[in-house]
Amino acid sequence: FQLDELTKYIDSHQEEYVQTLREWVAVESDSSDVLKRSEVERMMNITAEKLKAMGGNVELVDIGIQELPWGKTIPLPKVVTAQFGSDPAKHTVCVYGHVDVQPAKKEDGWATEPYNLTDINGNLYGRGASDNKAPVLAWIHTVQAYQALDIELPVNVKFVIEGMEETGSNGLDAMIVSQNDTFFADVDYIIISDCGWLSRRPALTYGTRGNCYFFAEVEGPKQDLHSGVYGGTVIEPMTDLIGILDTLISPSGKILIPGIQEAVSPLSDEEWKMYQDIEFDVENYKRKMGVNRLMYSSKVDLLAHRWRYPTVSIHGIEGAFSAPGTKTVIPAKVIAKFSIRQVPNMEPAIVEKQVTDYLHAVFGRRKSPNKLKVTMVIGAKPWLADTQHPLYEAGREAVKKVFKVDPDMIREGGTIPIAKTFQDVTRKSIIMLPIGAFDDGLHSQNEKMNRYNYIEGTKLFVAYLHEVGLIKKY
Ligand SMILES: C[C@H](N)C(=O)N[C@@H](Cc1c[nH]cn1)C(=O)O
Ligand SMILES: [Zn+2]
Numbered sequence: 001f002q003l004d005e006l007t008k009y010i011d012s013h014q015e016e017y018v019q020t021l022r023e024w025v026a027v028e029s030d031s032s033d034v035l036k037r038s039e040v041e042r043m044m045n046i047t048a049e050k051l052k053a054m055g056g057n058v059e060l061v062d063i064g065i066q067e068l069p070w071g072k073t074i075p076l077p078k079v080v081t082a083q084f085g086s087d088p089a090k091h092t093v094c095v096y097g098h099v100d101v102q103p104a105k106k107e108d109g110w111a112t113e114p115y116n117l118t119d120i121n122g123n124l125y126g127r128g129a130s131d132n133k134a135p136v137l138a139w140i141h142t143v144q145a146y147q148a149l150d151i152e153l154p155v156n157v158k159f160v161i162e163g164m165e166e167t168g169s170n171g172l173d174a175m176i177v178s179q180n181d182t183f184f185a186d187v188d189y190i191i192i193s194d195c196g197w198l199s200r201r202p203a204l205t206y207g208t209r210g211n212c213y214f215f216a217e218v219e220g221p222k223q224d225l226h227s228g229v230y231g232g233t234v235i236e237p238m239t240d241l242i243g244i245l246d247t248l249i250s251p252s253g254k255i256l257i258p259g260i261q262e263a264v265s266p267l268s269d270e271e272w273k274m275y276q277d278i279e280f281d282v283e284n285y286k287r288k289m290g291v292n293r294l295m296y297s298s299k300v301d302l303l304a305h306r307w308r309y310p311t312v313s314i315h316g317i318e319g320a321f322s323a324p325g326t327k328t329v330i331p332a333k334v335i336a337k338f339s340i341r342q343v344p345n346m347e348p349a350i351v352e353k354q355v356t357d358y359l360h361a362v363f364g365r366r367k368s369p370n371k372l373k374v375t376m377v378i379g380a381k382p383w384l385a386d387t388q389h390p391l392y393e394a395g396r397e398a399v400k401k402v403f404k405v406d407p408d409m410i411r412e413g414g415t416i417p418i419a420k421t422f423q424d425v426t427r428k429s430i431i432m433l434p435i436g437a438f439d440d441g442l443h444s445q446n447e448k449m450n451r452y453n454y455i456e457g458t459k460l461f462v463a464y465l466h467e468v469g470l471i472k473k474y
């Protein structure tokens with residue numbers, strides 16, 4: 001296996017790889033903002049063109065429309081599929097990734113322009129750099145490196161690249177179902193590189209949490225009111241909303257919604273031991289976040305609550321006054337956005353009912369004349385893999401070859417909404433092979449991808465394809 005040759009090729013092309021990442025980051029492909037939809041479309045076209053230029057069999061698949069909360073519809077961004085090689089004697093892997101991003105504005109507190117990739121001491125700052133543009137590019141460059149050196153690909157490689165992951169992968173489930181007997185028929189394994197390591201040690205990821213994302217809307221007066229003129233006489237929607245939000249989770253992190261905590265299996269002795277053996281520097285974790293105390297102090301508790309217990313997060317309130325200044329208004333309608341990260345044994349449909357029933361019961365006790373509406377807008381399931389599968393063995397070997405260490409076996413607290421659908425519909429095995437660093441700041445200000453992770457990650461992918469090619473084909 002010509003790993004040295006491929007490694008040299010990757011090293012000598014790193015400036016070109018960074019430049020392509022710069023071009024990709026410059027596209028504001030924020031899928032949560034419908035006004036940016038044309039940018040997401042542009043990003044899908046750029047991705048398709050890149051794969052076509054490499055000789056792939058590429059399609060832009062129409063996945064229908066998105067229903068917006070206010071009754072309108074808009075087309076969903078097309079999904080890019082591509083294929084390199086169709087040798088029946090080889091395994092076929094399907095690499096999944098996304099090229100949409102979370103929102104970002106300089107005034108959120110970025111030190112650099114979020115859509116202008118900026119290299120500071122080998123940190124490539126930019127929205128979507130780590131989540132998930134660089135890892136997608138690293139996979140594309142992997143195929144390109146094999147092609148450029150005229151080294152036969154050890155496996156057939158397919159790609160599924162989408163533009164709606166950050167809003168729950170709308171439309172992708174249906175596409176997988178409809179193409180299960182066509183595009184996915186000859187796929188043996190699915191590879192996802194959309195998460196990060198836990199420390200400086202490379203890792204293989206075997207689980208993700210799901211996410212149930214809710215809107216809770218409280219509507220009262222027909223329009224906003226002067227708080228001096230009307231305050232004290234009107235029952236304020238915001239007060240109702242804050243009141244019910246405060247009943248979701250206790251200050252010590254206990255979820256108060258009946259049925260949620262009860263569905264979760266306790267940590268087994270084996271898991272406890274595994275977590276205990278993982279390298280995880282709690283002090284560094286706190287320092288990186290800029291906090292002096294966490295919800296738990298032990299490493300095992302922290303990892304368990306990050307990976308395999310559910311949690312509630314409150315993200316924001318639409319309609320609330322949030323600009324600088326001192327506007328004295330009583331908002332007429334406010335919509336809270338909160339989500340529950342769930343774990344195996346929890347079902348989004350059941351969580352939806354538990355949350356809706358509970359909030360209506362709590363709201364009912366307030367005897368408010370205002371109206372409450374609770375909607376679950378994303379119901380993404382958790383995912384768990386079999387770490388004894390040859391895909392993981394191949395991962396361990398590839399990490400050892402490239403980084404000269406054994407990988408950590410970790411779970412991811414975040415969600416890859418489509419992972420469980422891939423598993424259930426295609427019945428193929430999945431591996432998550434992350435290349436992001438532990439401190440990349442996904443979804444946050446100053447997101448970055450380390451040049452080191454980007455380039456060494458590409459080498460890892462090159463080695464990984466070789467290892468998968470060695471798995472016995474029955
Ligand atoms: C882990 C992955 N890179 C990611 O950031 N996923 C998002 C997906 C999501 C879940 N609900 C809405 N979007 C995440 O975990 O927040
Ligand atoms: Zn992602």
Ligand SMILES: [Zn+2]
Nearest residue numbers: 131166442443
């Ligand atoms: Zn993300």
